Amino acid sequence: xxxxxxxxxxxAGLTNFWRNGFVSLSSLVxxxxxxxxxxxxxxxxxxxxxxxQEIKNKVDVKVYFNTDVAESDILSLKKSTDALPEVEKxxxxxxxxxxxxxxxxxxxxxLILDALNELGSNxxxxxxxxxxxxxSQYESIANFFDLKGSDCSxxxxxxxxxxxVNYCQNKPVIEKLVKITDAVNAVGFWVAILFLIISIIIxxxxxxxxxxxxKDEISVMRLVGASGRYIKGPFVVSGILYGIVSATLVLAVFxxxxxxxxxxxxxxxxxxxxxxxxxxxxxxxxxxxxGSGIALGAISSYLAVRRYLKx
Amino acid sequence: MIYxxxxxxxxxxxxxxxxxxxxxxxPKEFVxxxxxxxxxxxxxxxxxxxxxxxxxxxIFYESKEVHKLKGKEITALRRKIGTVFQDFRLLPNKTVYExxxxxxxxxxxxxxxxxxxxxxxxxxxxxxxxxxxxxxxLSGGEKQRVAIARAIVNQPDVIIADxxxxxxxxxxxxxxIQILKKINDLGTTVIIxxxxxxxxxxxxxxxxxxxxxxxxxDDKHGKYVL
Numbered sequence: 242x243x244x245x246x247x248x249x250x251x252x253a254g255l256t257n258f259w260r261n262g263f264v265s266l267s268s269l270v271x272x273x274x275x276x277x278x279x280x281x282x283x284x285x286x287x288x289x290x291x292x293x294q295e296i297k298n299k300v301d302v303k304v305y306f307n308t309d310v311a312e313s314d315i316l317s318l319k320k321s322t323d324a325l326p327e328v329e330k331x332x333x334x335x336x337x338x339x340x341x342x343x344x345x346x347x348x349x350x351x352l353i354l355d356a357l358n359e360l361g362s363n364x365x366x367x368x369x370x371x372x373x374x375x376x377s378q379y380e381s382i383a384n385f386f387d388l389k390g391s392d393c394s395x396x397x398x399x400x401x402x403x404x405x406v407n408y409c410q411n412k413p414v415i416e417k418l419v420k421i422t423d424a425v426n427a428v429g430f431w432v433a434i435l436f437l438i439i440s441i442i443i444x445x446x447x448x449x450x451x452x453x454x455x456k457d458e459i460s461v462m463r464l465v466g467a468s469g470r471y472i473k474g475p476f477v478v479s480g481i482l483y484g485i486v487s488a489t490l491v492l493a494v495f496x497x498x499x500x501x502x503x504x505x506x507x508x509x510x511x512x513x514x515x516x517x518x519x520x521x522x523x524x525x526x527x528x529x530x531x532g533s534g535i536a537l538g539a540i541s542s543y544l545a546v547r548r549y550l551k552x
Numbered sequence: 553m554i555y556x557x558x559x560x561x562x563x564x565x566x567x568x569x570x571x572x573x574x575x576x577x578x579p580k581e582f583v584x585x586x587x588x589x590x591x592x593x594x595x596x597x598x599x600x601x602x603x604x605x606x607x608x609x610x611i612f613y614e615s616k617e618v619h620k621l622k623g624k625e626i627t628a629l630r631r632k633i634g635t636v637f638q639d640f641r642l643l644p645n646k647t648v649y650e651x652x653x654x655x656x657x658x659x660x661x662x663x664x665x666x667x668x669x670x671x672x673x674x675x676x677x678x679x680x681x682x683x684x685x686x687x688x689x690l691s692g693g694e695k696q697r698v699a700i701a702r703a704i705v706n707q708p709d710v711i712i713a714d715x716x717x718x719x720x721x722x723x724x725x726x727x728x729i730q731i732l733k734k735i736n737d738l739g740t741t742v743i744i745x746x747x748x749x750x751x752x753x754x755x756x757x758x759x760x761x762x763x764x765x766x767x768x769x770d771d772k773h774g775k776y777v778l
Contacts, residue, residue: 242660249657260645461641464601465702466631467658469623 246471254478264451265483271447272487275440276534280491282433283526284499284515288506289429291513293422298372300415302379303407304386306366308336310402315367318400322371325385327378332370339365366404377419383408441537448483448541452476452549459549473546480542484534491530495519553579553741554600554710559609561595561765569595571765572609577743579709582736584752585745586776587762593745596762597714600743601633602626631659634703634740638715640695642687642702648674649683652702659706669705677701677731693724700731704740711735713744717751725751749776 258265304322306315315333322331334342340363347353357364373379386406408415452459455476462472496519499506503516519526556575562568570592577583585593598604599611602618611618613629621629642651652670661669674680677697687695696716703711713732717725729751736742746752752759752775759774760767769777 242662245663257645457641458643458645461643462654462658464603464630464635464641465655465658466627466706467654468627471658 246474250471250474251478253475254482257475258479258482261451261479264454265479268444268447268451268483269487269490271444272483272534272538273490275444275537276484276487276491276530277494278436278440279533280495280526280530282436283522283529284495284518286429286433287518287522288513288515289425293425295512296418297376297422300376300379300411300418302371302373302382302411304369304371305404305407306336306368306402307404308364308366310366312367314402315369318402319369322369322382322385325382327373327375327382328371329374330372334368334370336363336365336367339363339368376415376422379408379411379415444537445541445544448480448538449545449548452542452545456549459546463550469550472550473543476542476546477539480538480540481535482538484536484538485531488531488534491534492527495526553577553581553614554743555612556596556599557610557612559599559606559611561592561599561604562607568765570599570606573765573767575760575767575770577741579741580736580739582733582742582755582757583744583760584755584757584774585743585760585762586747586752587745588747591762592765593762594714595765597712597743597745600710600712601630601635631706632709634706634708634711636696636699636703636711636713636716638718640687640692640699640719642695642698644687647684647686648679648690648698651687651698652705655702655705661706673701673705674698676704678727691724692719693721693727696720696724696728697731700728700735704735708740710741710743713742715745715747717746717748722750726754729754752776 304318312335319331319333322328343365344354344357371382373382383406386400386403386408459472499516499519503514506513506515554575554577556573559570559573560568561570573592573596575596585596587593595604599606600613600618602621605619613632616625616629618629643654646654649670652673653666656666656669671680671683674683677700679694679697679701682690682694682698687698690698696719700711700713700716703713711732716732717728720728725748732742732744733755744751756773759769759771759776761769761771761774761777771777
């Protein structure tokens with residue numbers, strides 16, 4: 242009998258969904274908008290974190306060494322810098338590389354190249370380019386080099402092999418970046434939460450209205466002796482169906498949309514292909530969209546019917 | 553079978569729907585409750601179904617006090633009582649067949665029983681040809697036949713019909729009353745409320761007359777006297 246009941250509840254839910262055409266359509270539209278919003282938030286957060294990452298990647302701390310320092314000393318310092326938990330990556334740039342970069346940069350300026358040739362030897366020391374995992378960690382990385390002067394008035398490190406560390410030059414930029422990143426993350430989070438709450442409330446109320454229309458029907462069901470669960474079941478099934486259909490539509494629309502703006506976004510967000518992102522994270526996006534749709538539909542329907550079952 | 557013990561329903565000081573009503577309805581009786589609008593007929597009926605709670609007094613169905621029943625017991629009680637309303641109250645998105653089947657499903661009947669009983673009961677109220685129609689495709693008389701079919705399909709002990717002919721023309725009224733009479737002859741208790749003098753007098757059964765929430769007459773083979 243239990244299986245028969247389940248079968249009947251599903252059948253009734255499907256039939257109601259189909260026969261209440263207009264009501265179902267309006268619920269579907271609102272649910273579609275909500276799920277579209279939720280999925281957009283996933284993309285927005287991806288774009289945001291990608292863009293912030295891109296900006297972060299442009300900032301680093303450079304450690305300049307004296308010209309007469311042996312490579313082995315630099316490499317051993319690199320090794321211990323690498324071991325710092327805040328460090329994402331350390332790149333060793335040998336002094337020959339620094340020279341050729343310089344020559345490349347000024348290849349059109351004969352005066353500077355002449356002056357360089359005049360010197361006869363390489364005036365540059367080697368360099369370590371250090372990237373932190375997070376911009377806020379540059380300060381503690383800089384502290385590792387034990388800079389003289391607590392207020393960054395001097396660039397010199399207490400390590401004698403280091404000529405200077407450019408942290409103090411970059412400090413204002415880094416601090417600003419930390420502030421911007423934090424602000425964007427916080428604002429983004431709250432805006433997302435706000436949109437999410439608004440759209441959930443709208444969906445909930447639409448489904449409630451849809452069920453309000455069936456208020457009399459519910460009381461009749463009650464009076465012919467149907468149990469609360471047997472009445473709720475089909476409404477919950479219809480709610481779940483709103484979620485499934487809307488989620489499918491949202492995923493299809495995003496597939497088309499990201500395909501269409503994929504190349505555009507690649508140029509705009511320096512390398513982030515939204516279509517590629519969508520395909521790579523499809524499983525997760527699918528679960529979030531379907532999960533939210535089904536949960537929203539089922540919970541809203543359940544709560545809405547419960548109100549009218551008190552006869 | 554049904555016993556009202558000094559039942560009052562007071563909404564506010566100047567709105568008393570029932571005033572100390574005491575009443576017994578025996579099995580297999582056909583009872584007509586008559587009275588003007590606002591006399592308390594519908595409130596009386598709603599109390600039997602546990603749709604309304606009395607302010608004072610108690611209602612008993614067999615030995616059980618109706619308003620002390622809990623969720624599942626109320627559902628069980630309602631399955632023993634078939635209800636017919638003036639405005640039919642069919643489920644608009646279900647066909648005639650599905651409306652009847654719903655009442656059977658709610659009572660936990662099997663698919664086989666439903667397939668066998670629904671056409672049978674629809675034949676009984678003479679609406680077998682409209683089995684796959686939706687309520688909005690039916691006339692008032694047809695809707696009321698479906699409502700009666702739904703009320704009797706689970707073979708209840710009692711049929712309660714609140715103004716069952718209120719929205720019907722004389723020909724349909726006559727036919728609906730004949731159906732209810734037939735149901736009563738087969739052994740089911742029938743309680744109807746009505747304004748219709750012809751209906752009451754054609755029945756020649758027990759008539760309870762109500763006025764301002766009180767029972768003013770209770771005649772075994774009554775007439776419509778108000």
